[in-house]
Amino acid sequence: MSFLRLSPEMQLRLAPWAAVALLLLIWEGTVRALGVPQYIFPGVIDTADALIQFHQPVARHAWQTFWTTVIGFAIGVVVGLLLGVIVGSSKFMYRACYPLLVAFNAIPKVAFVPILVVWFGIGTVPAIITAFLISFFPIVVNVATGLATLEPEMEDVLRVLGAKRRDVLFKVGLPRSLPYFFASLKVAITLAFVGTVVSETVASNQGIGYLMMSAGSQMRMPLVFAGLVAISVMAMVMYQFFAWIENRMTGWAHRR
Amino acid sequence: MSFLRLSPEMQLRLAPWAAVALLLLIWEGTVRALGVPQYIFPGVIDTADALIQFHQPVARHAWQTFWTTVIGFAIGVVVGLLLGVIVGSSKFMYRACYPLLVAFNAIPKVAFVPILVVWFGIGTVPAIITAFLISFFPIVVNVATGLATLEPEMEDVLRVLGAKRRDVLFKVGLPRSLPYFFASLKVAITLAFVGTVVSETVASNQGIGYLMMSAGSQMRMPLVFAGLVAISVMAMVMYQFFAWIENRMTGWAHRR
Amino acid sequence: DTVDIDFQLDWRFEGPSAPFLMSASRGYFEDEGLDVSIDSGSGSAETINRVASGAYDMGFGDLNALVEFLANNPDAPSLSAVFVVYDGSPAAVFAKKSSGIEEPADLAGKTLAAPSFDTGRRAWPLFARANDLEADSVSWDSVDPALREQLLASDDVDAITGFYFTSLLNLESRGIAEEDLVIMPFPEYGVELYGNVIVARDSFIEEHPEAVSGFLRAFTRGMAATLEDPDGAVDYVLERDDLVERDMEVRRLKLAIEGSIDTPAARENGLGAVDMERLELTIGQVADVFELEDNVPSAEDVFNSDFLPDQDDRMVFPD
Amino acid sequence: MTATATTNAAPETGRPFVAFDHVSLAYDDSGNAIEDIDLTITEGEFVAFVGPSGCGKSTFMKLCTGLHQPTAGRITVDGAPVNGPLKITGMAFQNATLLPWRTTLDNVMLPLEIVQPHRSRLRRHRKDYVEKAMGLLQTVGLDGYADSYPWQLSGGMQQRASICRALIHDPRLLMLDEPFGALDAFTREELWSVLQDLWRQQRFTVVLVTHDLREAAYLADTIYVMSKRPGRIIEQRQVPFPRPRHLELTYTSEFSDLVYDLRARIGSIREENTQ
């Protein structure tokens, strides 16, 4: 109740924390109310216990997962942008590539991990590649859509100056698509984490994926959930980082 | 070469087929050139062999996966739209919900399947739920971005008539976001397939996920790849279906 | 000059991987002029693929999967088993006493849960045949390895198959005590399959035969020390993975030793050796139930005993 | 002059409809966009706003319709304070802002999907409404473009469609922000007559922003002149010509005098300001 008495600005600032608090409350509440046993779905307190007790290994594995993800994601962004530009700029490429991209992305990327292991051994490289493979598609889709739906009037502003396709792309196409590019980053970063973790569960000696698998095979669900929480927290950190950049770069589009 | 001599219209029509053919060529070529063994990465011909030999079970399992995916995806679309509207319409909800949504989606959904199996038993229901859980987020993100970046001028057209928020949403907000909504469907449908298949690999006695797991345990990689091809084909079919709807509904945005 | 060996375990760093990790940590491999790097694995069958494909030089994997691989891929780069670790298959059937199941015959008409790649499930026809049961008199639920114990605990299925030392511990952590369970280990119920073995790629064997011998000598030392002091051996597991629970891994290791390593046959012939007759027999059984048609390998194709340490050195079991 | 003024019935008979009470608005910390606006528009009055570019005319329109809230002062429309968008307005925006996913006809019919009582009647009486919309489109010369999309129309055609959209639902308060700016002289004068006729029939209240003093003088009962930013009302001028007015009026010397007078007045204010 006292939350409602705060200034709207303060409310906005506290919003994410309040939401997290609420979620934790609901989580613990449900678990208790339904009497879900710890080895199926541990509550907040059990998970927090595990997190505190194992904070050192969890932090170490999280760090590994974090960097793996960031690298895979970075490659995904670059490739996604490139493919998005290719697919979005030419009707022919749009028709040719889109079905294939959809087909490729409907395949669970876990299926590729064993193949990657053969070529790169277990560990960081397959995880990076998996994170990349899983995360580039949303970026392609939004960049391509942004470019394909660019208003011809805006393009004309540059074309009338004799601008080359590249100029049109960089001065109008991409800036115009920026809000949706950032939107796709939000999806892509979550997928990159999923990719890394999945790869780590199949082929790694470290990382949160390994931790979860290791804890899982010992039936230590609170520790598994501690791993999940670690992923979530890292994803939120990345989100805040992108939100910050987005805020600076696409303020013009969010002008309410 | 003779492809280039076709009319541009014909080229566009043939584009996806040409691309698929090219991909198959590259696939088989690479496998042969590098001498990749069949038990790691079978070539096109091995896969086609398996597909032909086992077309009946593959078709049966594919059908199961298809319907499971479609249902989970449909729920994902509805929930994604709703959440997108909620997140995109209010700055407070945007701030409160977004980090949580990102956090939730960074968690590999496989982790939830065992819990779902405990509650709903083995089979279709966990797969539907997994498909839903994995697929709604891209829709949320794009709908929310569409609504949050709606030009106030467009909104004013309705607000000046005394329109309620709902009217503004249905008459301007959603139509305006439609191209990106369709973009997100392309990502969402691929994820829905991944969700179903992953859930089926964890706990199911049918579906492509089961087939792949079963074939994998017998070291029959061509059959595993036949399963992957089946998923891809289904995803492409769904894509064509959406592309058709999209074409009818968002022609105004793709006017080049 | 040392020889580098990339070694693939069957699974996570758990109690049963203690002898490998101990040999590495204590420098037994170094003493043999080897630089061994040990990676965790994702299944004892997957190990075969990874060694065959060249991602690893040697590994710890399932002998029956090796047979299947050799039969299915006659043209692939070959690999051989060089040392038997699990003389008996760790596969077992678990049921709750409360379900009224007491012996294999009671399983008829029941539902069992196991991953489709589970050794117990794949070798089920052998178990059934040995116990006068129709193989297809049971139905199966295909589930993730970690899920089957849950389904048994919540009575969603009547029984499960799984590795003895894994499923028992998993069931215990779900509050089901050993005495509430009916456990039918495959070796005790007439299934003579071997379990996990050390495998090496043939091209590696050709290039570095002395390295393979060295590896097995060092491993035997490690195994001897492990059998001597299982509690201490688990230290080396904790060294690699500080997340594992000590007590649980000690128990797991002891169960593995008890059930699959320290068997009468192993005590008699020494650790690591294979009985060619039994191997021939089980290859036939595997070919039968796995429906391998052509190219079924001979016992010599599967097991290469050239690198076993001297038998005296392999008589490591404490009294 | 006073004699003719009495035949100009509107301002006298109307009751106060729009009232600005010392209203200011600042968009941001760059200072007031409009300042201390204090005026009353009676019901059925036709007022015109003129003023230099950027003086706050569009801002005034947005305040009037409740799209923005003033930072100081109070606005009442039809007796009630304005807290949010009104439901009785039709507005043609300065840039046409037609919805690109709707055809011209559907754009024109948009208000019918929102405003009561048309909203509830639209389903059943669709044909009548389409007829009405087509009629409006015809008066502005857009029959034949009903099924075109906005981007297939020229600038002036878009503007005309936007005027139709403002009129379709018989609003009680019609806000026109430079509705004829992109039209040639002839089309423009034709639409003057159309607008005057409609107004005389229905007697809604009209607020017209224009840069064309002749337009203001020809159409309005009252002309308000705004100063440069921050926009204030610096002149309020009653237009004495009787209704109905005809295009010949614009060639009379009284008309030219009024226009010239206004022009001079604005010019002199400019001079003062720039000094």
Added chain:
Amino acid sequence: MTATATTNAAPETGRPFVAFDHVSLAYDDSGNAIEDIDLTITEGEFVAFVGPSGCGKSTFMKLCTGLHQPTAGRITVDGAPVNGPLKITGMAFQNATLLPWRTTLDNVMLPLEIVQPHRSRLRRHRKDYVEKAMGLLQTVGLDGYADSYPWQLSGGMQQRASICRALIHDPRLLMLDEPFGALDAFTREELWSVLQDLWRQQRFTVVLVTHDLREAAYLADTIYVMSKRPGRIIEQRQVPFPRPRHLELTYTSEFSDLVYDLRARIGSIREENTQ
């Protein structure tokens, strides 16, 4: 009349710069938007186009700059056939189309990032260019809004910024599509002078679309009158007034006569058409 015409140097000295050779364009199967346009604009000439709304003036502009390709006929600019957008044009579009992610200043400076030689020089000489842009903004009264975003500007302010963007890179061909449509009379007349001065200094070729006959008469050497859709050139009128022209000119009877004449001519064509 002929005496004054000789002092109007531009058309006589220039060589053909823009040539339309029986050009038509059909956007779709709804028929030609413009039809059989056949004209020559000489280098340094200032031409104005007038015509009813929707007649194809903007279409003409797009053909001229190479944004569209004609469906019939041939266009040459500066001797070369137009196959795609030209690199020598500055254009102010009918709706300002400023890029919303750029401030006013950055919008104005956009052509410098594209067009040579400015493009290569921009990095090193940024300060000079910013000064130039600020100078232009000042002449149109937008100093003080350099760092504002387009949506913070009024309609007329956006239009003025768009004019600056068309001028910044000293184009050889300046296309202005109703550049002063959203401006009040005074600002508009001020900008007439600014434009005329610039033109007299740099002698670029100007194509101006306008609805204001006075504007056309005051600024142009040649006025083309277009018919209703499908747009054809139905009248070409030389404007005889000597340069520089001053605002007083607009009060002379010759000027009024020309405007009146044009008006009557257009009116009569309309009559014919509607019959």
